[in-house]
Amino acid sequence: MMGPRQEAQPALFYEFSLEDHVPQDHLLRSIDRFVDLSGIRAYLADFYSHTGRPSVDPELLIRMLLVGYCFGIRSERRLCEEVHLNLAYRWFCRLDLSDRVPDHSTFSKNRHGRFRDSELLRHLFEMTVARCIEEGLVSGQRMAVDASLIEADANKQNSTPKEEWDARQIDPAYAPRAVREYLDSLDEAAFGAASEVQPKFTSHSDPASQWTAARKGPAFFAYSDNYLIDTDHGVIVDVEATRSIRQAEVGATRTMLDRVRDKFHLYPERLIADTAYGTGPMLGWLVDREIAPHIPVFDKSRRSDGTWTRADFEWDAGNDQYICPEGHELKQFRRNYSDPKRGPTSTGRAKYRALKLTCQACPSKAKCCPNADARSITREEHENARQVARDISKTKQYEISMKLRKKVEMLFAHLKRILGLGRLRLRGPCGANDEFLLAATAQNLRKLAKIFPAPQKPRTA
Template sequence: MAMTRHFCFREGFIFNSLDGLVPQDHLVRKLDTCIDWDFIYPYVADLYSPVGRPSIDPVILFKMLCINILFGFNSMRRTCRECDMNVAYRWFLGIPFEEKVPNYSTWSQNYIRRYHDSSIFETIFDHVLDQLQAHRLLDLTTVFGDSTPQKASANKNKYQDVEVDVVRKAYEFELLKEINEDRREHGKKPLKQVSDVEYQFDEQTGEEIEVEVKETRHIKQSKTDPECGLFHKGEKEKCYAYSHQTFCERHGFVVAFKTVPGNIHDSVSFFDVYHPLFAKFGKEIRNMALDAGYITPAICRAVLKDDIRLYIPYKRPMTKKGFFRKYEYVYDEEYDCYVCPNIKILEYSTTNRNGYKEYKSNPEDCRDCPFLSKCTQSRNHQKTIARHIWEEYKEETFWLRE
């Protein structure tokens, strides 16, 4: 076969329509067929002025965001360039070749000025979920929850030490109430409610005035992105990141989400997602599968009290090598005490503010115990075991072993 040299022709005209150039099996065609994008207009109407020059079509801006996510560009700047060059993306946006695609600056300014402080993204998300549910595409019998860290665009060495308020846990008041009930049953004084107000003497008026008091802590806040948090878990590199708390159903559809700073633990941000999820779909949810990081008494209690079966992977006890593990000490529910491997009693001592009941052994029994070296290293030869007042909820969960 003779060699043929192709003539490079780059200035020709294409006599065809956009529709004719896009393959019939392209993903953008499926998107355009499945979703009627006009539903966005009523939701964003209040964000635009009734007078002034014409704006960029809001549907185009949201379609560009879909292209950015679905095709994995991870950059709106690159997405704008791809939309300008790709025929399929232009067809999806409805922009012919003779018109310009919105550039990155146009898209970002629209986001900052109109959508950044609005709830439009959550509104669109809820609308799509409602459509999925109306067409019976969601199977909410079992939902799966976990969080995914996403590295922020921030240098971990550029930070400032700031003092921030400690956010109270959603269940803190209810926990204290049950702590005090437990303390009364054991003949101990109830603990005082931690108040956000204290009284101070005003020298000018000679009267006591209320002063707001909040618990604070110091954190390393990024100078580049103050909203992210310093994330560090296991062997992963310490970095500034965000954490995406997500719940999905059996087919993989996300049904609830929340983005929080990376320094917030999964078990804390869980409630911000779970309560709205249960309020919307609680009647349909029968099972919930969570990662091992969510195995806390408060989470187990919240889920099980809503009549949902909870499945969590088994987590090996964090016990020092060579020592007895906690499950080797038997809890006697009737007498409210623990029995050690040497058949000695650990009696109730107190219930602390964190909700843990403390059980302590008799030092005289432990002093000459043959298992002392495997039990405790305390100087007074006394073994202490902590049991949360909601521990029974953890024991009712279903453990999944690998």
Template sequence: MMGRLDSGQDKLFYSFNLDNHVPQSHLLRGIDRFLDLRDLRRHLAPFYSPMGRPSIDPELMIRMLIVGYCFGIRSERRLCEEVHLNLAYRWFCRLGLEDAVPEHSTFSKNRHGRFRDSDLLRHVFESVLSRCMAEGLVKGEGFAIDASIIKADASPARGVPGTEPIDWGRADGQSRAVREYLEALEQANPVAADTSEPASSSAPPKKISLTDPAARWTAAPGGPAFFAYSTNYLIDLQAGIIVDVEATPANRSQEVESTRTMIDRVQHQRDLKPRRLVGDTAYGTAALLGWMVEEKQIEPHVSVWDKTERKDNTFSRSEFIWDEEANEYRCPAGNALRCDWRPLKNPRTHITKADTIVYRSSEKNCNRCSIKNQCCPNMSFRKITRSIHEAARDEARRIAATPEYKQSRRQRKKVEMLFAHLKRILKLDRLRLRGPSGAHDEFLMAATAQNLRRMAKWLTPEGKQANQAAT
């Protein structure tokens, strides 16, 4: 007999248990098992008034943000709608069927106020990292470093040439991103803070966004240029856990400099210092290699940034032999290249502003040399520039010839996979918050979500079964 939908009188009482309607294999169950926010209220207590109306529970907002970043829900307005409709999301956020979902504007008010003042998102990231370490997912033996470019919420059409003076207008009419940019300029150069031009000793950027001035004008190979930030990940190689994250403009020198910041911070806060650090050629600069080897005693599993190889069929620097005791090079013909050819009453270091020492051959020796055309055909003598960190560069070259280096190169793919997951699964290929603080918040929340997902999929029985089925 064909059934019929009962359209009779509504029931007076319902028995409904939300927990029974969330599958045991749901990702949020695994995440909830490892998410501990009990310390949240104590961390935020100094930023709330003891009087007045009760506010929205900050734990509820953090849980909602975690849902949004874990499932690629980029809009906070849509996030509120999804939490309102989805039973699993309500269960994770500790909301009953009749509990109201906060307005989307609540997130903006708290983010620009208490959350940033207390650096709450960094606190949440660190608490999740502590759980990762407690579960044995962080070994601390090897770290990998890399950066990925993320588009800023800034239209290329709203950009002006970097050499053009900009009138940023009155302070009360400026956007939050512009005020943040100008405050950073004032801290970097207080004397020039009142001018309408960016105060910097370096070359001005090619283009500046009027919407988000701190974003950097950049372009991927073969693609159009855009304004962007870089998310910098420092991961532990055992399980691919993100141990630190830093937001920088999309600039290679700032990306490389963030390596020092993250390694120092992890060492200070977690007492973790890796035995080896894995990175691509961008991290093979002489200064960074010197810092790793000489100051931190970290093995650099990094390709050396070397532009000394010549392509004009003349001798490259690698064909000159270094004599440490004599402090000189020997050319293929056996002649010396020195930084001092005569004794000086006041000895000099000969170190240039680029932290290098220039070694020159004797013009007399070069003029009578039979292979001069293969060495310096267009100059009267040959010179070689040697970094003061050349010993660290030699150490990196030595490591590059070992089997351990080949293994490190394979393990470095773990951080690249995290960036692919960040953009394709979490949908963070474009920021929706502006300014360095906005990038800082988004990158921290995304890294927190990735660590939580990793624990849920590695440590829960359901996650282990799924991983075994996938392999």
């Protein structure tokens, strides 16, 4: 028969425990085992005043932010509502049922102040990396790097063409925060100094973002999220925010490799990346540091007319010359110069030429230089490093590396699809950096929770 109507009956006393109402297999139980924020208060002690009204516990704010980024809750206003309602979120944030959830404005106040001044989010991310190393998830032998475009909180309607934008007319005292950060980043290698080429449009609300059409579709304003990962378990060992151009992304790779070396003493034996990182200077930088570049060479020497390319010529390092398929020599100089200024040029390139008489009489001239009197080949400054990368590309280890490179792409897919970071909510270089650091921290914590889940307690009858 139909049971009685369910009605809430008020009680005088309640016995309630959050610990009993959070499932044993909940993700936050596994994550909580790897979140040690006991040193946060001491880390931020110098950034708080010794007088005045007591502030919100910074550990509480960090735990709430971790909940938001682990579960794709991008809005801080909505995050406060979810923590207020969700028992598991309250348990993770160390809030009892009667405890008040901080107001959403508290996050902005701390983020633009002491959190950025102390680089707390960078410190938090490095704490998770150190925990991954401690748990044996990072060997540091094989690393992969890549960048992904993240749409900025800007649109074309509120932008100016490059010929109308003049940063010198902006008064920083009256400019918005994102504009002041843009002015401060004009000399940084990851932003203003990355390239002399000015973007076609500049956003008024977030001028540091890059106008780009790299997705082969409608152009938009974006930042690049750069990941350096250890390929053993796909742990993110460093993250950097840059402009969405190749020069800035390649420069971020050097910054991240130097940073993990200084911070965690990680010296990778190989670096895995795509063709965008296969430029001569980048390959030379890696070879000089004894890092094997498992990277396709960025090479524009190939010809489309069917004639011989530079790869068809043999390099004779001992005699500083090229040998053509017909056995003829291409030399840079055919006599010694007493004046050193007449030697190799300072542009980083050297040109090797064959004799005109030799080429004119050669039966393979039509395959080599049909439109020139003699064949010439340009050798780049870092050609030796490029050759090292070409030799590596013929090995079995290179094939394995190309498969491992997909791990960093999978992390970006997880970042956008699961964590919901397809578009930035914060503006300016600092805002982009904050979001990327928190998202990478959440991904590493979820990785730890997946590999080392919390032990399940037997249910009581």
